[in-house]
Amino acid sequence: MRTETRKAASLMDVAKLAGVSHQTVSRVINHSPLVADATRTKVLAAVTALDYRPNRLARELAGGTVQSVTVLTTDTTLYGSAETLGGIEEAARAAGYSVSISVLDPDEPYSDADVMARLPHAGSPAIVIAHDDTTGRAMRALRQAQPNAIVATGGEHLSEEPDDKDWRITLDDRGAAARATRHLLDLGHKTVHHLAIPSKAGRRLGWSDALAEAGREIPAPVECGWGIGSAYEAARELLDDPAVTAILCGNDDLAFGALRAAHLAGRAIPGDLSIIGFDDRPFAAYLTPALTTVDLDFRGVGRGAFELLRRRLERRGNRPRPAWRAPELIVRETSGPPDPRTSKGA
Amino acid sequence: MRTETRKAASLMDVAKLAGVSHQTVSRVINHSPLVADATRTKVLAAVTALDYRPNRLARELAGGTVQSVTVLTTDTTLYGSAETLGGIEEAARAAGYSVSISVLDPDEPYSDADVMARLPHAGSPAIVIAHDDTTGRAMRALRQAQPNAIVATGGEHLSEEPDDKDWRITLDDRGAAARATRHLLDLGHKTVHHLAIPSKAGRRLGWSDALAEAGREIPAPVECGWGIGSAYEAARELLDDPAVTAILCGNDDLAFGALRAAHLAGRAIPGDLSIIGFDDRPFAAYLTPALTTVDLDFRGVGRGAFELLRRRLERRGNRPRPAWRAPELIVRETSGPPDPRTSKGA
DNA sequence: CTGAAAGCGCTAACAA
DNA sequence: TTGTTAGCGCTTTCAG
Numbered sequence: 001m002r003t004e005t006r007k008a009a010s011l012m013d014v015a016k017l018a019g020v021s022h023q024t025v026s027r028v029i030n031h032s033p034l035v036a037d038a039t040r041t042k043v044l045a046a047v048t049a050l051d052y053r054p055n056r057l058a059r060e061l062a063g064g065t066v067q068s069v070t071v072l073t074t075d076t077t078l079y080g081s082a083e084t085l086g087g088i089e090e091a092a093r094a095a096g097y098s099v100s101i102s103v104l105d106p107d108e109p110y111s112d113a114d115v116m117a118r119l120p121h122a123g124s125p126a127i128v129i130a131h132d133d134t135t136g137r138a139m140r141a142l143r144q145a146q147p148n149a150i151v152a153t154g155g156e157h158l159s160e161e162p163d164d165k166d167w168r169i170t171l172d173d174r175g176a177a178a179r180a181t182r183h184l185l186d187l188g189h190k191t192v193h194h195l196a197i198p199s200k201a202g203r204r205l206g207w208s209d210a211l212a213e214a215g216r217e218i219p220a221p222v223e224c225g226w227g228i229g230s231a232y233e234a235a236r237e238l239l240d241d242p243a244v245t246a247i248l249c250g251n252d253d254l255a256f257g258a259l260r261a262a263h264l265a266g267r268a269i270p271g272d273l274s275i276i277g278f279d280d281r282p283f284a285a286y287l288t289p290a291l292t293t294v295d296l297d298f299r300g301v302g303r304g305a306f307e308l309l310r311r312r313l314e315r316r317g318n319r320p321r322p323a324w325r326a327p328e329l330i331v332r333e334t335s336g337p338p339d340p341r342t343s344k345g346a
Numbered sequence: 347m348r349t350e351t352r353k354a355a356s357l358m359d360v361a362k363l364a365g366v367s368h369q370t371v372s373r374v375i376n377h378s379p380l381v382a383d384a385t386r387t388k389v390l391a392a393v394t395a396l397d398y399r400p401n402r403l404a405r406e407l408a409g410g411t412v413q414s415v416t417v418l419t420t421d422t423t424l425y426g427s428a429e430t431l432g433g434i435e436e437a438a439r440a441a442g443y444s445v446s447i448s449v450l451d452p453d454e455p456y457s458d459a460d461v462m463a464r465l466p467h468a469g470s471p472a473i474v475i476a477h478d479d480t481t482g483r484a485m486r487a488l489r490q491a492q493p494n495a496i497v498a499t500g501g502e503h504l505s506e507e508p509d510d511k512d513w514r515i516t517l518d519d520r521g522a523a524a525r526a527t528r529h530l531l532d533l534g535h536k537t538v539h540h541l542a543i544p545s546k547a548g549r550r551l552g553w554s555d556a557l558a559e560a561g562r563e564i565p566a567p568v569e570c571g572w573g574i575g576s577a578y579e580a581a582r583e584l585l586d587d588p589a590v591t592a593i594l595c596g597n598d599d600l601a602f603g604a605l606r607a608a609h610l611a612g613r614a615i616p617g618d619l620s621i622i623g624f625d626d627r628p629f630a631a632y633l634t635p636a637l638t639t640v641d642l643d644f645r646g647v648g649r650g651a652f653e654l655l656r657r658r659l660e661r662r663g664n665r666p667r668p669a670w671r672a673p674e675l676i677v678r679e680t681s682g683p684p685d686p687r688t689s690k691g692a
Numbered sequence: 693c694t695g696a697a698a699g700c701g702c703t704a705a706c707a708a
Numbered sequence: 709t710t711g712t713t714a715g716c717g718c719t720t721t722c723a724g
Binding site: 356357358368369372375376400401403404405406407408409410411 | 716717718719720
C-alpha cells in the first residue's frame with residue numbers, strides 16, 4: 001500500500017525539512033554554484049525524503065522561462081507530420097522542453113484568433129507543420145502575432161517572405177521533384193504526368209520546372225487527396241490513355257494507389273508504366289515491384305525546427321546549420337525505360 | 347506593421363481599462379452569472395480592445411484546475427499509437443484540455459522516477475498508450491504513484507489487476523484474433539502460423555486459444571518487430587515449409603512483409619497461402635491482393651481513454667460506456683481455402 | 693452583485 | 709553563501 005493522496009511536496013516543504021530558506025532549495029535544484037556543499041547535501045536529502053519534484057507550471061509562470069512548445073498540425077497520422085513531430089519531440093525533450101500538440105481540421109476556416117487560441121498563452125512558442133492551406137494560414141497568423149515564437153516546416157509555397165529562412169525550415173522538395181522528373185525523361189519518356197497532393201508544394205513546381213526546361217509538354221496535374229484511394233481513382237482514369245507512360249506521385253501513398261490501379265489495368269511496371277513516389281516510407285521498398293521514390297528526412301527537419309526555435313527564444317547563436325539529409329532519389333524497380341513494343345498510343 | 351513585442355495583456359490590464367476589479371474580469375471570463383450585464387459589456391469591450399487571452403499556466407497554478415494531459419508512448423509513427431493519440435487529442439481539445447506528448451525509447455530501462463519525470467508535475471494526469479514492455483512498465487509506475495491521474499490503452503496482457511476496467515481501455519484483440527484464426531480453420535487450413543509483434547498482446551493469445559479449442563497443432567509463433575522488414579525475413583524462412591498454408595500476422599505491416607515474401611517465393615495467394623493482418627490500415631484494401639484484416643478502432647479508444655480520465659479527475663459519473671467500434675474481421679482477398687492441388691507437403 | 697485579500701509554487705532581485 | 713521581499717497571472721474565499 002502506498003500513500004495515495006498526499007499532496008505533492010513543494011519547495012517550501014523541502015525547505016522546512018532541510019531547515020533552510022525556500023530560495024536555497026531553489027538554488028540547489030537549479031544547480032547554482034553558490035551553495036555550500038553541506039547545505040546542498042542537507043537539501044538533497046530532504047528532496048529525496050519527500051520525493052520532491054519541481055512544478056513546471058510554477059517555474060514557467062515565475063521565471064517567464066519558456067520550457068514548452070506547441071506543435072500545430074492537421075493530422076497525427078500523415079507520415080510526414082508524424083515523423084516531423086517525432087523529430088521535434090526528440091530534440092525538445094533532449095533540451096528539457098515539453099511539447100504539446102494541437103491538431104487543426106483541414107476543412108475549417110480558422111480565423112487568426114482561432115489559431116491563437118490554440119496556444120497556452122499569448123506569445124508562447126509554437127512550431128507549425130505547414131503542408132496545406134489550413135496550416136499555411138495558421139503559420140501566417142502566428143507569424144504576424146508572435147514573430148519570435150514561431151517556426152514552421154515544410155511547404156515552400158506557403159510563404160512569400162524573403163527572410164523566410166530565419167524562421168522556417170524547408171526541404172528542397174522542389175529540386176528533388178525536378179531531379180525525379182529528369183530521371184524519367186532521361187529514361188526515354190516523352191513526358192511525365194503528376195498526381196498531386198493537396199499541398200501546392202514544391203513537388204508540383206519542381207515537376208513542371210523540369211518539364212519546361214526540357215521543352216516537353218506539361219500535362220495538367222491531377223489533383224488528389226493525401227490517401228491511397230484518391231490516387232487509385234485518379235490513376236484509373238489517367239491510365240485509360242495509353243500514351244501515359246510515366247507518373248510522378250506527390251507521395252508514396254499516391255504511388256501506392258497508382259500501382260494498384262496499374263496492376264488492375266494490366267499495365268506492366270516499369271515496362272508499360274513508370275511510377276515514382278515521395279517520402280521513401282518504410283513500405284516503399286517492399287512493394288511489388290519496389291517503389292522508386294524520394295527520401296525525405298522529416299525527422300531531421302523536426303529536430304532542426306526545434307533547434308531553430310530554441311535559438312530564437314534564447315537569442316543565442318543563429319540559425320543552426322542543417323543537420324538533416326537532403327532529399328535524394330532512390331531508384332528501385334518502378335522506374336525504367338518505356339517498352340517500345342507496348343507504347344500503343346502517341 | 348503590427349506592434350511586435352508589447353507584452354500580452356493580463357487580467358489586471360483589462361480590469362484597469364474597464365474600471366473594475368480584476369476579480370470581476372475573472373468572473374466574466376469564466377461565465378459567472380453573478381455579473382451585471384452592464385459590467386459584463388464593459389469588460390468584454392476591454393477584453394477585445396486589448397486582445398486579452400487568459401494564461402493557461404496561471405489558471406492551472408492558481409486554481410489547481412487541471413486542464414492538460416500528458417500522453418506517453420514509444421512511437422509517434424506506429425499506426426496504432428498515432429491514431430490513438432489523434433483520438434485523445436480530439437476529445438481533449440473538445441473538452442478544453444491541452445495535450446502534451448512524451449515519447450519513451452523502447453530499449454531504455456526506465457526507472458519509476460524516470461517515468462514520473464516525464465510529467466509536468468507530481469500528480470498531473472497522464473494517459474499511456476501501452477503496447478510493449480516499456481510502456482507497460484511506465485503504466486505500472488504511474489499507476490502506483492498516481493492511481494487517479496492515469497489511464498492506459500491497449501495491451502491486455504500488461505496488467506494483472508482485476509479492477510483494471512476502472513482505469514484502462516482495451517480492445518478485445520484477443521477475441522478478434524481467435525475469430526480470425528477460426529475463419530482460417532473453417533476455410534480448411536490444418537493449422538495457422540503466427541507472425542508476432544513485439545507486444546505480447548491479446549492477438550497472440552487469441553490465436554492459440556482458437557487453435558487449442560479446435561484441437562490443432564500450435565506452431566511456435568515467429569517473433570517479429572513492428573515493421574515490414576522483420577516480417578519479410580521471418581516469412582521467407584517460414585515459407586520454405588510447403589506445409590505452411592495460413593499465417594495470422596500481428597499487424598498489417600507484418601502482413602505486408604509476408605505478402606511480399608510470398609510473392610517472391612512464388613506462392614499464389616490465397617491458393618497457396620492465406621494471410622490475415624491486424625489494424626485495417628488504409629493501405630490494406632489496396633494491396634494486391636487486397637488484405638483480409640481486423641478493423642481496430644484506435645481513434646475511438648483514444649477518445650474513450652480521455653473520457654475515462656476526465657471522469658476520474660472530475661469525479662463525476664463513472665466509466666463512460668464504450669463509444670468505439672468492436673474489432674471486426676474484414677474478409678478480403680488474401681484469405682481463402684487452401685488449393686488442394688498445391689498442398690505439396692504434409 | 694462587486695471588491696479586497698490571500699495564495700498556487702516558483703524565480704528574480706536585492707540585502708545581509 | 710544565505711535569506712528576504714516581490715511578483716508571475718490567475719482563482720479562491722470572504723467581506724461588503
